[in-house]
Amino acid sequence: MQTVRDNKWLLYRLNxxxxxxxxxxxxxxxxxIKFGRYSKYRLGSIRLDRKVNLSLITITGMFKxxxxxxxxxxxxxxxxxxxxxHGFSSQRQRLLRYPHAGGVVKREMEERGLGHLYQAYRDWIKEYQKLLRTAQNG
Ligand SMILES: [Zn+2]
Structure with missing residues (x-):
């Protein structure tokens, strides 16, 4: 079992x-790909650094x-x-106008057999949002 989640582990997961x-x-x-700072709301992001032609995926430090x-x-x-x-934050041809239009990310995941990950995320985010609300009200 994995005991440390570091940038090496992230790269392994990505591959x-x-x-x-x-x-x-x-x-x-x-x-x-690398861990960024601890972010409660922004779980991941991707951006293209055009100067060095690098796509950088950042994952919230919370996921360590x-x-x-x-x-x-x-x-x-x-x-x-x-x-x-889909060509967002990459040098690939852009296939869509907006990155999240019409649930396109979810659809792409399902078509690629990643529906189980989406389900795991839905289950987790529901509990996590409850937790956040409790923390805010307490
Ligand atoms: Zn997105």
């Missing part, structure tokens, strides 16, 4: 997900906590990879 669920997607420009199911971390990585695939 696993990419090889298994996005096999035909070429790395048209390099992708790096081993209590957070791995499927939830995997879901966040897969979500950013869908944006990359």
């Amino acid at each position: 696993e997900i990419w090889d298994r669920y996005f096999p035909e997607i070429k790395e048209s420009n390099p992708v790096v 906590n081993l209590q957070i199911p791995q499927a939830v971390v995997d879901h966040t990585i897969a979500h950013e990879l869908v944006h990359y695939t």
Whole structure:
């Protein structure tokens, strides 16, 4: 069992997900992934640094906590990879006008056999939002 979640582990997860669920997607420009600061609301992001032609995926430092199911971390990585695939924050051809239009990320995930990750995320986020509300009211 994994005991430390660090940037190396994130890269390992990214490669696993990419090889298994996005096999035909070429790395048209390099992708790096790392933990960012602890963010409660922004779980992940991807941006393109045009100067160095690098897509940078940042995952909230909150996910270093081993209590957070791995499927939830995997879901966040897969979500950013869908944006990359659609040409957002990557040098790939942009296929859509808006990154989240019409539930397109969820649909892409389901088509790629990632529905189980989406479900794990839905289950987790429901509980997590409850927790946040309790913390705010307490
Ligand atoms: Zn997104």
